[in-house]
Amino acid sequence: MNDRQQGGEPGNPPEEPSVDREPRIGPDRVPDWLRLTFAASPVATGVVDETGTLLWVNDALAALTEHPAQALVGTQVSALVHPAARALVHESLARAWSDQHPTVRRLRGTEGEFIDATLVPLDATTTPGGAQLGLLQAVDVTQIVAARQSLQALADNALDIVALTDLHGVVTWVSPSVRTVLGRDPDAVIGQPLDSLAAPEDLLGLADALAGADPGSERATRTVRFRSSTGAYRYMAVSARPVDDPDTSARAAIAMRDITEELRAKRELARSEEQFRMAMLGAPEGMAVTDSQDRIVQVNPALCELLGASAPSLIGHRFREYIPEEDREQVDQWRQRLLRNTTAIERCQHRLAGPTSEVWVDHSVGVMRDELGNPQLFVHQFADRTAARRLQADLAYRASHDVQTGLANRESLRTRLGARLGQPAEAAEVVGVLFCDIDDLKPVNDRHGHLVGDAVIAAVAQRLERAVRRQDVVARMGGDEFVIVLDHCRSVEELSVVARNVHAAASHPVDTTAGTLDVTITVGAVLADASADTDAALARADDALYRAKRSGRNRICVEGLGEA
Numbered sequence: 001m002n003d004r005q006q007g008g009e010p011g012n013p014p015e016e017p018s019v020d021r022e023p024r025i026g027p028d029r030v031p032d033w034l035r036l037t038f039a040a041s042p043v044a045t046g047v048v049d050e051t052g053t054l055l056w057v058n059d060a061l062a063a064l065t066e067h068p069a070q071a072l073v074g075t076q077v078s079a080l081v082h083p084a085a086r087a088l089v090h091e092s093l094a095r096a097w098s099d100q101h102p103t104v105r106r107l108r109g110t111e112g113e114f115i116d117a118t119l120v121p122l123d124a125t126t127t128p129g130g131a132q133l134g135l136l137q138a139v140d141v142t143q144i145v146a147a148r149q150s151l152q153a154l155a156d157n158a159l160d161i162v163a164l165t166d167l168h169g170v171v172t173w174v175s176p177s178v179r180t181v182l183g184r185d186p187d188a189v190i191g192q193p194l195d196s197l198a199a200p201e202d203l204l205g206l207a208d209a210l211a212g213a214d215p216g217s218e219r220a221t222r223t224v225r226f227r228s229s230t231g232a233y234r235y236m237a238v239s240a241r242p243v244d245d246p247d248t249s250a251r252a253a254i255a256m257r258d259i260t261e262e263l264r265a266k267r268e269l270a271r272s273e274e275q276f277r278m279a280m281l282g283a284p285e286g287m288a289v290t291d292s293q294d295r296i297v298q299v300n301p302a303l304c305e306l307l308g309a310s311a312p313s314l315i316g317h318r319f320r321e322y323i324p325e326e327d328r329e330q331v332d333q334w335r336q337r338l339l340r341n342t343t344a345i346e347r348c349q350h351r352l353a354g355p356t357s358e359v360w361v362d363h364s365v366g367v368m369r370d371e372l373g374n375p376q377l378f379v380h381q382f383a384d385r386t387a388a389r390r391l392q393a394d395l396a397y398r399a400s401h402d403v404q405t406g407l408a409n410r411e412s413l414r415t416r417l418g419a420r421l422g423q424p425a426e427a428a429e430v431v432g433v434l435f436c437d438i439d440d441l442k443p444v445n446d447r448h449g450h451l452v453g454d455a456v457i458a459a460v461a462q463r464l465e466r467a468v469r470r471q472d473v474v475a476r477m478g479g480d481e482f483v484i485v486l487d488h489c490r491s492v493e494e495l496s497v498v499a500r501n502v503h504a505a506a507s508h509p510v511d512t513t514a515g516t517l518d519v520t521i522t523v524g525a526v527l528a529d530a531s532a533d534t535d536a537a538l539a540r541a542d543d544a545l546y547r548a549k550r551s552g553r554n555r556i557c558v559e560g561l562g563e564a
Contacts, residue, residue: 030056030133034122040345040366041381043285044138048119052077052093055133064140077136092119093134137285139383160257161236164243164250169193169210172250181258183229194254199225199233206238213240213252226256235260259451286361286382292375294318294335306361306384307354319380324351324358331363338367339375349385359386402476404454405461413475417485418534429530430561432489434499435541436464436506438480439520439553448514456519459510467505468498483541492527492560499525499556507554520554527561 030047035056038045044061046054054075062069065080072080078089120135161181164173174189182197189197198206205222212219219241225233237257243250286303290296299314307314307322314322323331327350334346347364362383370376400412408416420431438460445453457480464482465474473485484502489495507520524545528537540559548557 034133034135036366036368037287037379038135038381040364040379041285042347042362042364042383043381044140046072046077046136048077048093048134048136050093050132050134052089054136061138064138160255163189163194163254163256165194165210165252165254167251169195169252181228181256182226182234197226199227201225209238210240210252210254213242213254215242223259224256234258285384288314288319288380288382290319290378290380292339292377294320297377303382306359306382307352308356309354313355322352322354324353327351334365335378338365338378341373341375352382359384360389361385405458405476407461407465407482408473408475410475410477413473413477413483413485414534414538416473416475417537420485420487421528421530421532421534421537429487430489431528431530431532431537432484432486432495432498432525433528433537433541434484434486434495434502434523434525435538435545436482436484436502436524437522437545437549439522441480444517448512448517452512452514452517455512456510456517460506460519460521463506463508464502467502483538489527492558495525495527495560496556496558499523499558503556522548522553523556524548525556526559529561 034047038058041058042060044058044064046057046061048054054072054077057069057072059069062072065072067080077093078086081089118137120137122133122135160175161178162175163171163178166172170193171190174186176186178184178186178189184197194210195203195206202224206224209220209222209224211217219239221237221239224236224238226236227233235258237259238254240252240254243253286306287300288296288303289298296314296317296319299311301311304311304314320328320331330348331350334343334348337343338346345364345366347362349360349362352359352361362385364381366379367375368377368379400409401407402409417431417433420429438456441453441456444456457476461474461476461482464484468474468484468486471487473483475483475485477483484498486495486498489498503521503523509516510519522545524541524543524547526537526540526544528540544557544559548555551557
């Protein structure tokens with residue numbers, strides 16, 4: 001944050017009406033044990049007095065604020081944040097000293113960064129002269145906020161309707177998909193009670209679904225009819241969950257899934273909101289102390305919670321027992337550097353494995369030495385990074401996979417097929433491309449509904465995957481169409497064998513809620529030279545499928561190189 005000085009220069013904070021007392025303790029009176037414990041922490045940490053003045057900071061807090069540590073001493077916390085966030089700082093300080101429990105607030109830096117800050121009052125008996133001190137810890141959550149905005153963008157572009165309501169059930173925000181599904185202008189829906197859009201006969205079901213937003217209530221999904229702009233009703237699967245976000249007035253997130261025509265696989269934005277917030281609410285972070293033999297001698301509750309283990313079950317064990325074998329080498333290396341006194345602090349990222357879970361952590365460790373300089377104790381700090389990794393994996397998965405079937409999606413198929421084609425003309429590799437289509441799926445949807453049709457699609461997708469090799473690509477192009485890409489398909493005879501196997505594997509009855517339905521597929525298969533164009537290869541396979549369809553469906557059409 002290069003312009004944090006906008007809130008006040010370090011050492012010369014702006015006057016704040018709610019902070020008018022002189023510090024009761026000097027910076028030199030911060031206990032040594034407090035400095036030593038948090039000096040090496042990867043979590044930004046400082047010690048403040050009752051006026052909110054920083055008496056000591058570690059390197060992580062200096063890095064977060066982009067000021068030298070010595071320049072921060074004597075600065076008020078409110079001088080380091082955006083002016084709009086100062087009221088939250090003063091409120092947090094007042095609550096901490098009066099209620100004697102940690103307070104957490106989301107603050108905004110001068111350039112728009114978001115920070116979760118925790119203030120824990122310390123026992124006055126542990127400080128010189130019995131002065132009241134507090135432990136301030138802060139974590140930059142800008143990336144988490146950005147990720148939440150990315151998930152909101154997913155909701156904005158989904159065909160599901162996502163809405164936020166206040167305590168009175170009035171819509172405060174609704175996704176643009178309300179126009180596609182219900183034909184309603186989002187701006188016209190905002191400000192209306194949600195129940196005013198529902199069929200009167202379904203209001204009890206809607207209330208039952210909305211009860212899922214009440215704390216402690218079990219989430220339920222109910223079918224409710226909602227009136228479109230034409231006056232016709234659409235059947236929607238409605239569910240709700242609470243929103244706990246100080247940045248919005250919304251108190252409930254409502255997901256409405258149109259099940260009149262199709263079952264939507266996307267879930268509402270609020271599904272992930274709480275998960276990512278809770279990742280930052282566990283400060284102070286996990287901490288452990290080990291002896292020179294790597295035995296755990298002390299742990300804090302946060303680490304016990306992180307590992308899913310009790311303190312008695314951890315103490316006495318070697319720390320390396322909780323590191324997966326693949327990650328032990330790097331941890332052993334920095335431990336040896338600390339023992340040889342070649343470094344004072346080590347940091348690395350690795351996994352921790354508890355009895356029931358495995359987490360990714362930023363691990364920082366400092367060594368405490370005796371009067372002769374011999375290593376005596378090691379102080380470990382752990383910051384949980386599991387949520388950020390899961391989010392990245394989730395977004396990457398959604399971008400490349402069809403959510404309903406778990407297969408590669410259209411864009412992923414084109415990328416992976418393109419990597420196999422477009423090679424130099426002298427390349428000897430040949431690629432097989434199969435275009436598959438479920439026969440007569442529309443009558444199934446019309447007669448039994450899209451839930452049954454989706455069950456047929458899912459069953460066929462699984463059968464296609466099982467019918468080919470693991471290295472082959474099976475993708476859903478959309479609707480009832482699938483594409484299979486075969487690596488190293490050496491001849492049209494081999495392609496024919498695979499096409500017959502795929503056709504036989506998929507063309508079997510499927511058990512559904514509407515009974516057992518006969519299912520067949522039609523297959524168009526072509527050989528493509530490695531120098532071929534991606535679009536041309538797909539077009540040839542599509543043409544082969546079309547010719548098979550014209551001959552009566554439930555057929556196979558196979559073409560070799562250069563055939564048309």
